[in-house]
Amino acid sequence: MRDPFERIWSEVRMNIKNKYPDQKNNEEFVCVKLLETYRLKGVEEKTRYERMIKNLENVFDNQNIHYEFSENLYSQQGLDRITNHLGMLSVIVDVNSPNPSPKMTVVPNEVKQEIVNFYKDTYISIFDKFGDDAKVLWNESFKLL
Numbered sequence: 001m002r003d004p005f006e007r008i009w010s011e012v013r014m015n016i017k018n019k020y021p022d023q024k025n026n027e028e029f030v031c032v033k034l035l036e037t038y039r040l041k042g043v044e045e046k047t048r049y050e051r052m053i054k055n056l057e058n059v060f061d062n063q064n065i066h067y068e069f070s071e072n073l074y075s076q077q078g079l080d081r082i083t084n085h086l087g088m089l090s091v092i093v094d095v096n097s098p099n100p101s102p103k104m105t106v107v108p109n110e111v112k113q114e115i116v117n118f119y120k121d122t123y124i125s126i127f128d129k130f131g132d133d134a135k136v137l138w139n140e141s142f143k144l145l
Contacts, residue, residue, distance in 0.1 A: 001126065002070035003138040004047045004119040005112055008038050013101035027105040034107065038115045050125035067130070071137045109144070116144040 002010075012033045016024050023029040037043055045051075056065050066085035072078025076093050083090055116123065123145055126134045135142050 001049045001067065003141050004049075004122050005115050005141050006138075007047055007070070008043060008115060009034060009103075009107065010101050011043065012037050013103070017101055024104045027108075030105045031107065031111050034111055034115065038118060047119060048122055050122055053125075053129065069130075069133070069137050112141075113144045116141045120145060 012030065013024070015037075016030065016033060020029070053067070066082060068078060068082055072081075074093060079093050080090055123134075123138065123142060126138075127142070
């Protein structure tokens, strides 16, 4: 799971990189794309983690489910938790790999606040299930709730 705002912003940056590369530094264009994107059905389906968790827990036994935050995948410990759960050999994290969608602009707080508030139920649900781990990793967004 990734901070819903960050997940959506990353998706928008990738879309801009692939379809509108000349607009990647245009803050107004980026904001318009964010505001057009965050409510899309397909985006919600990938971002409403509380729904995914409910579905997973209705199908699988808890010992067969491993939850991990995307933000932890850039650490050896986070990746080790996943490979251990899957019974795989450890994989070495490449912390120097380039970000395929670097942040080229700043998103105004009003835009970010709108998106975070739209996903408020997701943030609260994830906090209820994972506590301070979620709040620490998604700190900037939790501040806006």
